[in-house]
Amino acid sequence: MIIGGTGASSMTLEWAMVELMRNPEIMKKVQTEVRSVAKGDTIVEDDIQNMHYMKMVVKETFRLHGPPILVPRVSREPCTVDGFYIPLKTRILVNAWACGTDADSWEDADSFIPERFETSSINYLGSDFQLLPFGGGRRICPGISFGVGIIENALANLLFHFDWELPNGLKPHELDMTEATVLSNLPKHPLEVVPLAMQSLQK
Template sequence: MELFANKREKGVLDMVDLLVFKQGKVVKIGNLVFSVVFNVLGNICFSRDMVKLDDERGTSEMKGHIWKFMECGTTPILADFFPIFDGIDIQGQKKKAKKCLDNLFKVWEGIIKKRREEQHCNESDVKKHGDFLDLMLANGFSDDQINYMLLEIFPAGTGTLTSTIEWAMAELLRNKEVLNKLYSELKKVINSNPIQESTIFQLPYLNACIKEVLRLHPPIAFLPHYASETCQVMHYTIPKDSLVFVNLWAIGHDPKIWDDPFSFKPERFLNSNLDFKGQDFEFLPFGAGRRMCPGLPFATKQVHLILACLVYHFEWSLPNDGDPLMLDMNEKYAVPLQREKPLLLVPTRK
């Protein structure tokens, strides 16, 4: 993870450069963050950008493929409730899922093919990229294994981060006092130096803001688990092979756990040992145990870095000088948990 810090930082610097060019224009924050994260993952996996940051059409198309795949993978089907229908595609979900898979595999199949062809050259002529694809090929992964490994990386990495940053910017815009306090912390610590990962984790208020966003808007609202054996949970008998959903959204909004749970108050995490590493069951945005999100280290680094740059380098406003307090904060249930309406903002360089 540390070896690719420069790639994550470069991706964010490219975002800042684009936003300088976009000053005074309406920016769809979700699409911008998606393209940044998609390119960072592209450089980690393939040593190349996957989309152009200023290509709104290409970004929207790629984001659409990712979102459709995640929707197909999380939409309940009849067999989930009536196992007798397992193997029968009554709702056509399997057909839709295959189409989604094919669209995503096409994104990188040409890159994999070209890299394999390079391997057939003399060993001394083979260019070593030092990326994740090189590692998989060196370990003898088949194309199918590579495809499904990348399928774990790209949708999960882009979807949850995009959603979290979009919610964070909306909450900060609606809470000016919090935004000003966060900017003051950034200005004091960074002090005109380049924003680096080694710096942002020295920012307790930034960390508290991100935790509060994850509490209010967990990327995964319902965390699914299968019961591998029949067991007892709080006097309930859970039969073997049952699908159990942990309602993370409800936990994060429970008034028995959180004071004023629907308000955005990062201060609740200051001087608190609560963390999202799966040890505190009142706060589990990434899950817990052996099945918790494996992308947590990447996600936390990338979210901190992107949000710090957006707040430190730019002033933000709504189009037509709209009132942030009137901003639509309705949620659309999906994976990840999304805003019902995309967040549109106008940047101005500080």
């Protein structure tokens, strides 16, 4: 629980920052929202509920960079799925990454476009099979609310308190997007960024 919980949350947070550093116009849009919603010098729980675009950024990060494979299942009876016969007691690995990037389910599936959720009711609660970062059914992640809360809170604070730039003159499109997939899907080379304190907060 501890490894799964902390690892998956920090992985998602890192990928969210990678995507925002790679897409400066999305970074600008989400920072503008976070800074216009938050009143005062700190972010409170109610503020986060009004950060609709930031929530879409997190959802889009789950779609592209969620855990790739769910907890293995075993078939309890023979069945046929999409023309494939699956015998009794077959070990089944659900490829959640493939669901999230399937071109039949998602337009421009490989691009990071948080706006796609503006007009879509697809959610990550386990009943939309196109988006399964927390799995589904009996073995669905019991830490969804906790995990989402941690990520939204941490991301909102990173975006509110700091501007970010890439080190050594690196350009956004030069960011290395290679994944190091083991059980999770971490960036192979950890993101390096330079925090710049917001002018208005420098007292």
